[in-house]
Amino acid sequence: MADDHLGEEAQPQSARPLHSSPLSLHSVGSSHPNIATQIAPTIQPDSEESDEAYAESITTSYVTSIASEISKGVLENDRIYPNYGKHSYGLPVDEHEMDRLDLQHRKYELVIGDRHFLAPVGPTPQKILDLGTGTGIWALDVADMFPSAEVIGVDIAPIQPKWVASNCQFEIDDVEADWMYKEDSFDFIHFRDPLYCIRDWPKLMSQCLSHLKPGGWCEFACIYPVPMCDDGSVPETSGFKSVCMKFMEAGRIFGAPLDVPLHFATYMREAGFVDISENIFKVPASPWPKDKRLKQIGALEMTNILEGAEAFGSRVFHQVFGWSKEQIEVVLMDMKRDVRNRAYHQYCQYIVVYGRRPT
Numbered sequence: 001m002a003d004d005h006l007g008e009e010a011q012p013q014s015a016r017p018l019h020s021s022p023l024s025l026h027s028v029g030s031s032h033p034n035i036a037t038q039i040a041p042t043i044q045p046d047s048e049e050s051d052e053a054y055a056e057s058i059t060t061s062y063v064t065s066i067a068s069e070i071s072k073g074v075l076e077n078d079r080i081y082p083n084y085g086k087h088s089y090g091l092p093v094d095e096h097e098m099d100r101l102d103l104q105h106r107k108y109e110l111v112i113g114d115r116h117f118l119a120p121v122g123p124t125p126q127k128i129l130d131l132g133t134g135t136g137i138w139a140l141d142v143a144d145m146f147p148s149a150e151v152i153g154v155d156i157a158p159i160q161p162k163w164v165a166s167n168c169q170f171e172i173d174d175v176e177a178d179w180m181y182k183e184d185s186f187d188f189i190h191f192r193d194p195l196y197c198i199r200d201w202p203k204l205m206s207q208c209l210s211h212l213k214p215g216g217w218c219e220f221a222c223i224y225p226v227p228m229c230d231d232g233s234v235p236e237t238s239g240f241k242s243v244c245m246k247f248m249e250a251g252r253i254f255g256a257p258l259d260v261p262l263h264f265a266t267y268m269r270e271a272g273f274v275d276i277s278e279n280i281f282k283v284p285a286s287p288w289p290k291d292k293r294l295k296q297i298g299a300l301e302m303t304n305i306l307e308g309a310e311a312f313g314s315r316v317f318h319q320v321f322g323w324s325k326e327q328i329e330v331v332l333m334d335m336k337r338d339v340r341n342r343a344y345h346q347y348c349q350y351i352v353v354y355g356r357r358p359t
């Protein structure tokens with residue numbers, strides 16, 4: 001199945017069947033007649049430990065230039081946060097974070113089988129909206145993929161490039177506010193990694209539904225940051241797990257719970273979407289798998305965790321638990337140590353849910 005996929009690069013993404021994904025998902029039934037759920041199989045670990053340098057070799061070095069970025073927002077514990085939007089956002093939006101987001105983009109595309117999304121959007125969509133677009137990397141790729149489409153990326157932070165393809169534009173706005181876009185106008189609405197972002201999910205889903213054309217598709221994709229293990233190799237004392245559980249607790253108190261990907265399908269169904277498909281991928285936390293592709297994903301994820309740890313914790317741990325920058329660094333060291341341990345076969349789920357507005 002995996003090899004079939006490799007010969008399909010030239011085929012339009014929307015024409016590729018989902019089952020051709022190299023991470024072949026299998027059906028696990030359904031929590032509701034309108035929701036079909038599929039999950040990735042158990043990952044086989046690599047028994048050879050000779051590629052120690054693998055992950056370290058792709059670690060990006062980051063350069064942060066605070067002075068030139070201050071216009072993007074407010075400075076807090078050496079990181080820049082957006083100063084726009086009704087509620088505060090939990091992650092920074094500085095150069096360091098922008099590098100992380102761009103690396104994540106590559107990782108997520110690998111995870112879902114070298115695609116930009118999974119929804120069966122037709123070959124000639126006319127209007128596409130990317131919510132919380134970040135650096136705009138997804139919107140730019142999708143504008144390139146669909147020259148027929150006008151692609152709009154919206155974010156509370158002005159961190160997108162100024163010069164872009166003529167069919168792509170970026171806007172600064174809060175997606176939790178009432179939308180000014182025309183109703184019934186989009187063919188596809190997308191939101192990836194809405195971590196520590198959204199307070200009112202039913203309102204957001206309902207705005208997505210009413211702004212899609214009848215028959216249009218909506219897709220939400222997000223990491224569920226609770227480490228899991230299928231072979232008992234991770235002790236209960238794992239620092240990765242315990243720090244992630246603190247992220248979960250902080251997200252809840254912050255008002256933007258991180259377990260939201262588990263509820264995407266239900267929120268969509270309650271808003272009125274149909275033909276909902278929930279796809280659960282496994283993202284290894286380090287290059288521990290035997291499979292080459294999963295090993296590469298694991299290397300990217302390890303870089304993401306090692307380089308992004310401060311971003312995930314700085315604001316929320318400080319605001320929610322009152323921890324100082326130094327206290328946060330100590331806590332995160334436990335996590336970093338155990339993420340590097342490739343004897344621990346840990347992974348997080350990446351949940352991609354799409355659904356259609358009824359015609």
Ligand SMILES: C[S@@+](CC[C@H](N)C(=O)[O-])C[C@H]1O[C@@H](n2cnc3c(N)ncnc32)[C@H](O)[C@@H]1O
Nearest residue numbers: 089132133134155156157174175176192193197
């Ligand atoms: C984790 S980043 C993901 C960026 C992008 N979707 C990606 O996958 O590369 C979340 C983004 O959502 C933006 N964001 C957070 N709250 C928002 C809101 N209420 N309205 C619009 N954008 C928001 C942040 O500024 C940030 O750029």
